[in-house]
Amino acid sequence: MIGIPLTIASVVVAIVQLSQDRWDLWWRPVLLLLTGYALQGIGHWHEGNTMGEIILIRKLRGRPYVAVSPRYAGRKR
Numbered sequence: 001m002i003g004i005p006l007t008i009a010s011v012v013v014a015i016v017q018l019s020q021d022r023w024d025l026w027w028r029p030v031l032l033l034l035t036g037y038a039l040q041g042i043g044h045w046h047e048g049n050t051m052g053e054i055i056l057i058r059k060l061r062g063r064p065y066v067a068v069s070p071r072y073a074g075r076k077r
Contacts, residue, residue: 003043006036047071 010032017025044051047069050058058065 001043003036003039003041006032006039008036010036 010029013032014029017023017029040051048066048071049069050065050067055065055067
């Protein structure tokens, strides 16, 4: 809920800073990106499923992954 907007905000901040030639502030979009991915990782770990990027890597390597949290897999709507 918070990690994805932070990750997207890192791209926006990087574009704005680069358009203003602010190379000295490179750490701000990097910090936003790392924080966003960390929060996404914590959320996926808490739910018990695998992050999308990790699913792609595991799928390509033939490794097991959990696409849908076991808690929600059998739930009927």
